[in-house]
Amino acid sequence: MGVNFDLNDLQAFRAVVELGSFRKAAEAVNISQPALSRRIDKLEEALGVRLFERTTRSVTLTTVGRAFAPSAEQLLDDLDVALLGIRDVSSSRLGHVTIACVPSVAYYFLPSAVASFHRRFPRIRVKLLDASANEVLSAVISGEADFGVSFMGSQESEVDFKVLLQEQFVAACRRDHPLARKKRVTWNELYEHEYVSVDKTSGNRLLLDQALSAVSPRAPSVCETRHVTTMLGLVEAGLGVAAVPSMAMPGRNHHILTSVPLVDPVVKRRVGIVRRRGRTLTPAAQEFHQTILDMRGDVGSSGTLTDDVARKARPSRKPAS
Template sequence: MTIKFDLNDLQAFRAVAESGSFRRAAETIRITQPALSRRIDKLESALNVKLFERTTRQVSLTTVGRAFMPQVERMLDDLDLALMSIGDAGSSRMGTVTVACVPSAAYFFMPRAISGLHQRFPRIRIRLFDGSASHVSAAVASGDADFGVSFSGNLSPEVEFESLLQERYVIACRRDHPLARRKTVTWKEAYTHDYITLDKSSGNRLVLDRALADFTPDKPSICETRHVTTLIGLVEAGVGIAAVPSIAMPPDPHPLLAAVPLREPEVARNVGILKRRGRTLTPAALELEKLLRETRLDSAGD
């Protein structure tokens, strides 16, 4: 039996599956919506199956369509890899990259990398999942994310880690706070002031609890929160000071915030790329990973 469909039909299928819309899919692959519909009809007729459930409001994959999707992605990615080996296919490169990233690394690394990827390969789409370190590790281990950007420690056994940089923890405070004029401050000194901390669901809290196992503050925190970005917002509002990873701080100089390195002990964490063991990245994911490494090098030189 001969099945009559071609590469264009598979690209149309992937575009509709990823966008959930015939209109958006047609815009992505730059054809008219009727032409896109004809490609999908041709593919369904060739396979003698229904790949999409269509309503007036949404388009979703059928059970058969969901099973077919990974095979299509694999075929198109293999073709993209072959094209990369024989020439520059950047102008036509498509696909979607899903990256799981802790919020502080997302703030520091991702904007420049995503912007660079879009400029070089405008037809590649990026999904950015920002979550806790445990959620990032789980997304990479399960295959829900192509790769992740997080810090080492408590990773799933299926995940391997490659360091991009080491960063130290600093005290975030307002510029009108007494500690803002210091060049360094000890943990003991810092925690004599009103301070905010992260709750036990945070990966950063785990890093600090391990590093400061022998240190007990003289008084408890006045507030706990889950995310570093919320923590910094509370500092900016004047609620208290907080220990945060240095890359989470806004660029210096900031009109309201200052960062003071912490010592006794100096606490650092390794930030890097997480990959599932044995998984080969798609061409689109490889391009984004390359840009993240370039971002690390550029930042090191700043």
């Protein structure tokens, strides 16, 4: 016996799942709330199960509904992929894209990409998983994320790594710090001052330990943290200086922080898009992927954001008193 439901019923189901409300879902798919309820009733009748528990105040998925939701999402995504070469379905679809990203890229670079994407596709939700480089790889391989942005993955057999840019490590310091007056700083000079660092769980720490095997700090760091963005907060508070990837820095007009290139040796990292090998991106994910590729033109040769983009991306903050 055939299953008596259609594409509209699946789209109504997905809308309710994503928005958690029959009223909001009806608005999203441009039908009345009673019409949307009829579509859900039809789907439940065809499947012979209840997909939602409904009260006057809430809508929640049943156990069967939670099991069915990923399959419905996959069916609709597969259909979008099939139609992608025929017509543009991305601008009108109600969907989502999940990106895993290392925090040093997520804080200043990625917000501009998200803002640009949202202006073009306001009905597509973006979920960012800001995580360590190893966690980004795991999220991409497991399928939790559509793709990732990281500096690790080029040696992994399960993923493809497309280089976006190469950036240099710089000395991050306050504008009133003695190092701020220099044109370049050696690693030994950096370590003559109090500094903060990332701990051994960080991919950046692994990269630096390998590159700086001949450099010995005179003293341990005054503080260790897991993420580069936290280090910048500590530097801004006056706790010391830090070695960070240039992309993690705000624009040149930041009122407190500045950076100086680190030399002897020059340490660089490659930032790229990480995708699970053999996986086809959904139209929504493909559009966001292209948005990030287009953003490369907004990044300076050193890996820092151009001032116009940095002003749009960074949070508005007043000078410290």
